[in-house]
Amino acid sequence: MTGEPPVTTPKAAYPPGDLAIWFFIFAELTAFFALFVSYAVSYRGHYDLFATMQQTLDPEWGAVNTVLLLVGSWAVARGVVAAESLPQQKAARPVGAWLLVATLCGVGFLVSKGMEYAAKYRAGIDLDTNLFYTFYYSLTAFHAMHVLLGVVILTIVTAKAARGAYHMGATVGIETAASYWHMVDLVWLILFPLLYLIRLPA
Template identity: 95%
Template sequence: MNTVLLLVGSWAVARGVVAAESLPQQKAARPVGAWLLVATLCGVGFLVSKGVEYAAKYRAGIDLDTNLFYTFYYSLTAFHAMHVVLGVVILTIVTVKAARGAYHMGATVGIETAASYWHMVDLVWLILFPLLYLLAIPA
């Protein structure tokens, strides 16, 4: 679920950038804002999902001190989640600006910068996911 949310969010950000690059100012606000809103909601969904996952582990008695695997698991995923929080803040700001018509053909620097950050966060997850969920076996 976490991976799907981040991938859909990255796709939506990319669609928002394409919309901004291809539409004149008077037509860009609605589609660009809509795509960015989808991406923002995906980021929020990721954070909710991660919170549910942490809560389930905590109820099961699993914390940072359980073993070395969970020390790394919590440290790496929490550090990533902090970056997702920042990404959601950035996407929220860019979404509001997009709704006001800030991004359109010839004016895309802000949305492209936000998209680059969001894609970086997504890429980091695509490295963490197999390391922590597929390859590693908790001791």
């Protein structure tokens, strides 16, 4: 025995990031849950309309958006791992690069969603077409607003990462951004099949 105290590794903060973001995430998930329930109730009340209109959506658009958000979440997670494992002098480039990939995925999602909306408008389909499309535009636009906010947040943390702000022992900011982005991803993973793929029971 050397008499030296054992080396301990500090436990990671849980939940990750700023606690305030988790109150915000909980509030937003509650709002989305209420909208999902309202959609499901309306679907059952107008089954023929919703089942028919659902078939007019193009799942390929939804699949592209899903891939973009999943890749973005993966990139954010890699950025967090890089920040947690690298000292300040080595963290700026890899952390910034991963966050830039995630930011571009978010921008790609918004562009893709805008193109999908444009195609619907050219076909004469808008918010007032029928109840199904009222839900479609309301739900997807509400989610797109959260993606836009996520892109703004990721842009800020990417700029900070390039200056070496996130590294071993200094990860709260990037963990906060990652937590929010994963929430945006999670909501879409529910929203995509709910709108595009799943036919609810009558």
